[in-house]
Amino acid sequence: MPERADAARNRRAVLDATERLLAEGGGDHVSLDRVAALAGVGKGTVFRRFGSRAGLLQALLEERSRELREAVAEGPPPLGPGAPVRERLLAFLDGLGAIAERNAVLFAAHEQACAEDKYADPSYRFWHAHLAGLIAAGRPDADADFLAHALLATFDGDLVRHVTTPEDPRHFTRSVQRLALAVLGSD
Amino acid sequence: MPERADAARNRRAVLDATERLLAEGGGDHVSLDRVAALAGVGKGTVFRRFGSRAGLLQALLEERSRELREAVAEGPPPLGPGAPVRERLLAFLDGLGAIAERNAVLFAAHEQACAEDKYADPSYRFWHAHLAGLIAAGRPDADADFLAHALLATFDGDLVRHVTTPEDPRHFTRSVQRLALAVLGSD
Amino acid sequence: MPERADAARNRRAVLDATERLLAEGGGDHVSLDRVAALAGVGKGTVFRRFGSRAGLLQALLEERSRELREAVAEGPPPLGPGAPVRERLLAFLDGLGAIAERNAVLFAAHEQACAEDKYADPSYRFWHAHLAGLIAAGRPDADADFLAHALLATFDGDLVRHVTTPEDPRHFTRSVQRLALAVLGSD
Amino acid sequence: MPERADAARNRRAVLDATERLLAEGGGDHVSLDRVAALAGVGKGTVFRRFGSRAGLLQALLEERSRELREAVAEGPPPLGPGAPVRERLLAFLDGLGAIAERNAVLFAAHEQACAEDKYADPSYRFWHAHLAGLIAAGRPDADADFLAHALLATFDGDLVRHVTTPEDPRHFTRSVQRLALAVLGSD
DNA sequence: GGTTAAACGAGACGGTACGTCCGGTCTTTTA
DNA sequence: TAAAAGACCGGACGTACCGTCTCGTTTAACC
Numbered sequence: 063m064p065e066r067a068d069a070a071r072n073r074r075a076v077l078d079a080t081e082r083l084l085a086e087g088g089g090d091h092v093s094l095d096r097v098a099a100l101a102g103v104g105k106g107t108v109f110r111r112f113g114s115r116a117g118l119l120q121a122l123l124e125e126r127s128r129e130l131r132e133a134v135a136e137g138p139p140p141l142g143p144g145a146p147v148r149e150r151l152l153a154f155l156d157g158l159g160a161i162a163e164r165n166a167v168l169f170a171a172h173e174q175a176c177a178e179d180k181y182a183d184p185s186y187r188f189w190h191a192h193l194a195g196l197i198a199a200g201r202p203d204a205d206a207d208f209l210a211h212a213l214l215a216t217f218d219g220d221l222v223r224h225v226t227t228p229e230d231p232r233h234f235t236r237s238v239q240r241l242a243l244a245v246l247g248s249d
Numbered sequence: 250m251p252e253r254a255d256a257a258r259n260r261r262a263v264l265d266a267t268e269r270l271l272a273e274g275g276g277d278h279v280s281l282d283r284v285a286a287l288a289g290v291g292k293g294t295v296f297r298r299f300g301s302r303a304g305l306l307q308a309l310l311e312e313r314s315r316e317l318r319e320a321v322a323e324g325p326p327p328l329g330p331g332a333p334v335r336e337r338l339l340a341f342l343d344g345l346g347a348i349a350e351r352n353a354v355l356f357a358a359h360e361q362a363c364a365e366d367k368y369a370d371p372s373y374r375f376w377h378a379h380l381a382g383l384i385a386a387g388r389p390d391a392d393a394d395f396l397a398h399a400l401l402a403t404f405d406g407d408l409v410r411h412v413t414t415p416e417d418p419r420h421f422t423r424s425v426q427r428l429a430l431a432v433l434g435s436d
Numbered sequence: 437m438p439e440r441a442d443a444a445r446n447r448r449a450v451l452d453a454t455e456r457l458l459a460e461g462g463g464d465h466v467s468l469d470r471v472a473a474l475a476g477v478g479k480g481t482v483f484r485r486f487g488s489r490a491g492l493l494q495a496l497l498e499e500r501s502r503e504l505r506e507a508v509a510e511g512p513p514p515l516g517p518g519a520p521v522r523e524r525l526l527a528f529l530d531g532l533g534a535i536a537e538r539n540a541v542l543f544a545a546h547e548q549a550c551a552e553d554k555y556a557d558p559s560y561r562f563w564h565a566h567l568a569g570l571i572a573a574g575r576p577d578a579d580a581d582f583l584a585h586a587l588l589a590t591f592d593g594d595l596v597r598h599v600t601t602p603e604d605p606r607h608f609t610r611s612v613q614r615l616a617l618a619v620l621g622s623d
Numbered sequence: 624m625p626e627r628a629d630a631a632r633n634r635r636a637v638l639d640a641t642e643r644l645l646a647e648g649g650g651d652h653v654s655l656d657r658v659a660a661l662a663g664v665g666k667g668t669v670f671r672r673f674g675s676r677a678g679l680l681q682a683l684l685e686e687r688s689r690e691l692r693e694a695v696a697e698g699p700p701p702l703g704p705g706a707p708v709r710e711r712l713l714a715f716l717d718g719l720g721a722i723a724e725r726n727a728v729l730f731a732a733h734e735q736a737c738a739e740d741k742y743a744d745p746s747y748r749f750w751h752a753h754l755a756g757l758i759a760a761g762r763p764d765a766d767a768d769f770l771a772h773a774l775l776a777t778f779d780g781d782l783v784r785h786v787t788t789p790e791d792p793r794h795f796t797r798s799v800q801r802l803a804l805a806v807l808g809s810d
Numbered sequence: 811g812g813t814t815a816a817a818c819g820a821g822a823c824g825g826t827a828c829g830t831c832c833g834g835t836c837t838t839t840t841a
Numbered sequence: 842t843a844a845a846a847g848a849c850c851g852g853a854c855g856t857a858c859c860g861t862c863t864c865g866t867t868t869a870a871c872c
Contacts, residue, residue, distance in 0.1 A: 068868070069817070088365070093858060095821095104819035109860065174364060178275075178357075180407055208412060208424040215402040224368055225395055237395040244432050255837060256848060280827055291850035296829065442863065443822060462739075467853055478824040483855065485822090548738060551651070552731075555785055582786055582798040589776040598742055599769060611769040618806050630844090654832060656847095665846035670834065 069111075075101040076108055077122055081168075089171030094118070119172040124185060126165055130157045131185075134192055147200040148246065152239050154192065155213075159235025162222045170219025189214055200246045209245050213238065256298075262288040263295055264309055268355075276358030281305070303362040310359055311372055313352055317344045318372075321379055334387040335433065339426050341379065342400075346422030349409045357406025376401055387433045396432050400425065443485075449475040450482055451496055455542075463545030468492070490549040497546055498559055500539055504531045505559075508566055521574040522620065526613050528566065529587075533609030536596045544593025563588055574620045583619050587612065630672075636662040637669055638683055642729075650732030650780075655679070677736040684733055684746060687726055691718045692746075695753055708761040709807065713800050715753065716774075720796030723783045731780025750775060761807045770806050774799065 079101035083092045094115060098105040112118040130141075139145035140153040162169055173180065180186060193210035216238055225234050252260075266288035270279045281302060285292040299305040317328075326332035327340040349356055360367065367373060380397035403425055412421050439447075453475035457466045468489060472479040486492040504515075513519035514527040536543055547554065554560060567584035590612055599608050640662035644653045655676060659666040673679040691702075700706035701714040723730055734741065741747060754771035777799055786795050 067870095072818080090364070094860085095858075098819090098821095102819090105821070105860090106862080107818060110817080113860095115859070170365075174361065177277075177361060178407065181411055205424055205427065208421075209428065211408055211412070212399075212403045212424075212428055215405055215408060216399045218402055220365065220367055221398055221402060225398070234395075237392055237399075240392065241396065241399055241432065244434070245428065247431070253838060253848065259849075281829085282827075285851090289850095292829090292852075293831080294849060297848075300829095302828075440822065440864070446823075464738075468855085469853070472824095476824090478822095478826085479855090480825080480857085481823060487855095489854075544739075548735065551735060552649070552781070554781055579798055579801065582795075583802065585782055585786070586773075586777045586798075586802055589779055589782060590773045592776055594739065594741055595772055595776060599772070611766055611773075614766065615770065615773055615806065618808070619802065621805070633845090655834085656832075659847085665844090666834090667836085667847070668845060671844080674834095676833065 072101070072103050072107055073111055076103055076111065076118070077125065079103075080118060080122055084167050084171060089167060089174055092119075092171060116172070116175040116177075119168065119175050120183060120185065122168060123165070123172055126168070127158070127161055127185060130154075130161060131188055133157070147196050148243070151193075151196045151200070151242055151246065154196070155239050155242055156235055158189065158217065159232070159238055162217050162219075163226055163231060163234055166219045166222040166226065168219070169217065169222060173219060186214070197245065204245070213242060213245070216241070259288070259290055259294055260298055263290055263298065263305070264312065266290075267305055267309055271354050271358060276354060276361060279306075279358060303359075303364075306355065306359040306362050307370060307372070309355060310352070313355070314345075314348055314372060317341075317348060318375055320344070334383050335430070338380075338383045338387070338429055338433065341383070342426050342429055343422055345376065345404065346419070346425055349404050349406075350413055350418060350421055353406045353409040353413065355406070356404065356409060360406055373401070384433065391432070400429060400432070403428070446475070446477050446481055447485055450477055450485065450492070451499065453477075454492055454496055458541050458545060463541060463548060466493075466545060490546075490551070493542065493546040493549050494557060494559070496542060497539070500542070501532075501535055501559060504528075504535060505562055507531070521570050522617070525567075525570045525574070525616055525620065528570070529613050529616055530609055532563065532591065533606070533612055536591050536593070537600055537605060537608055540593045540596040540600065542593070543591065543596060547593060560588070571619065578619070587616060587619070590615070633662070633664055633668055634672055637664060637672060637679070638686065641679060641683055645728050645732060650728060650735055653680075653732060675736075677733070677738075677740075680729065680733040680736050681744060681746065683729060684726070687729070688719075688722055688746060691715075691722060692749060694718070708757050709804070712754075712757045712761070712803055712807065715757070716800050716803055717796055719750065719778065720793070720799055723778050723780075724787055724792060724795055727780045727783040727787065729780070730778065730783060734780060747775070758807065765806070774803060774806070777802070 076097060079097045080092055083096055083100060092115075094108055095105060097118070098108050101108075108118065112121055133141040134154060134157075136142055140149040141157060143150075145153070176183060181190075190210045193213055194206040197204060197209050198206035222234050225237065227233065263284060266284045267279060270283060270287065279302075281295050282292060284305070285295045288295075295305065299308055320328040321341060321344075323329055327336040328344060332340070363370060368377075377394075377397045380400055381393040384391060384396050385393035409421050412424065414420065450471060453471045454466055457470055457474060466489075468482050469479060471492070472482045475482075482492065486495055507515040508528060508531075510516055514523040515531060517524075519527070550557060555564075564584050567587055568580040571578060571583050572580035596608050599611065601607065637658060640658050641653060644657055644661060653676075655666060655669055658679070659669050662669070669679065673682055694702040695715060695718075697703055701710040702718060704711075706714070737744060742751075751771050754774055755767040758765060758770050759767035783795050786798065788794065
């Protein structure tokens, strides 16, 4: 059975409200009561759709990154399969960096909310698997699993905000790319 | 004026209680009411001394890492000044890694509690300054500031717990050291 | 929209718990935490319904005196409209005195809690308006407003307790009635 | 042994601080921490001198009314012994009313603080005994004890403030006097 | 078009943490 | 060695939040 029309409408309204609250007041400003009120929706609806605060933020993140995930999984090179490892890695970090730079507050709120089970988040697992695969391909001798975690650890919302300035909005991305190249080695 | 004797006693009791609760129930288990009760201390005392949940956890972290900080600042090589950059870097990461491995839960709780102003934490600033200094010395061309943040980002409590196993309790540290060497370059 | 069933249930439970605590330990015994616990209700519920300690006690008082208020406003003489001023006054003081004698502890706790805005309390305003009206009718030349306040001032919980004994449980009421007659004049 | 000089100084400082806080912020503003701080004195000193919050306010009241008490006890008529009952009663109410009008906030705070044992306060007992004696002398058939309580009940700080206006600063006193005359009877 | 089951809004609820404040006690320091 | 300073205890208050639940009311999908 497909999603009912009103359900889809509400889903959208809730996500939009969340985004609005994130933008105007930071992560702590996003209480589920406020989200529901701003979305013109009952609190129960938010929970029925998203399960929890973490689920709500995850869904928003999911939405922001779906495009990248699809491009990575089955898009054309250099994001998708086929390109050399270095190019693919840089393209991926460029894409994810762009998302992080545009959604730093959301990233931060999501990390805060997920707390313990960050590594169970499907998005995280996808990014990690992709990164680890690339690293393993480029440096079979390295501890790809850890290095992938380490690279993803730099996508901390607060860190992104801390190094991103209006004058140089891509500073973070370039820095991560350089770090990744160092990790991959210069050979 | 030095700290009053009873004040010092209470400070100790509160920190010990915090530690005990952290050990037995994870970060969420540490509520300030419980800390006060377990320490045999009024709730007001906890707040007077530590200001907030974040302050309490910071103080505990501070205590755990004071020794390392002093060794780094003015101890003998290779931790202290005098040793070659690589040795100093590895020694520092070994020390901080050991702390992180032993206090992963505390690290996680602290990150959660500090939320927004992690980069204002004096401990963090010290580690960052030290790391950035070493990196700048070893790789004058690199973005030492960012790389230091990136290395410290791997000291995420959850990540540490995730990669640390009883069979290989220093896995995290070794991995970070390897990453640092890669960052520093292999020349 | 009428009050929800569970809301009504809880309202009742909270008021009952308050009453029980008042009875068993005096006004100071009524902390909102205890009320909530005894009522089997979350603390937030107490605050949502009653706003504050003062609001809770006011609600309890309100309940105790609603019957009298309705009888005064629209009941049969001598309480309600229609009876001669003296009879109505005595009947009113008899009713209010009975309430005060049965709820002296509650009266005392309420006065303590209301503190500053006692004169804004709707119950108080109603009693005052009624009394002042009667006095003005009986003694057009008197300062009815002040005299009404003065008569109500004798309904101090502590004073009621002080002059009420098991042997003469209506002593307070009779005394107030005599005072009121004196105020009204003997002509 | 007379009071030590510094003790007297402190006593004065504490009372002055109390008064200042009462004036600037109302009764709730007078916390003992603030009093001590404003007096430049340790909190313990306040308690050693005055025993409790109630004791502090009582002492302040005591000071304000000592003169009247002495005049009533052994001063010249009409306040002191010798004058006809009516004159003595009116003079007394005039004196006490003046104090109440000038110290309404203090009266209110004191009532709030004394809570349960208001009738044990030496000042209150003195006023009550005096009033009851006068009433008994003027109306041997009346319930002098209760009537004295009732008259004193009108000296409620909030009521005084409520009926006192800058244009008519003695309104309260005159009203109480009229009430007292009514109580005493018109014969 | 009517029926029906779901999804919904509104928001109360339990429970719990936080941080503030206060009264009164008691220890430590100091003069 | 007594008094001052002020840290301390215990606990109340009020606020906020999450995730659950209740209870009528739409409303969309189906007959």
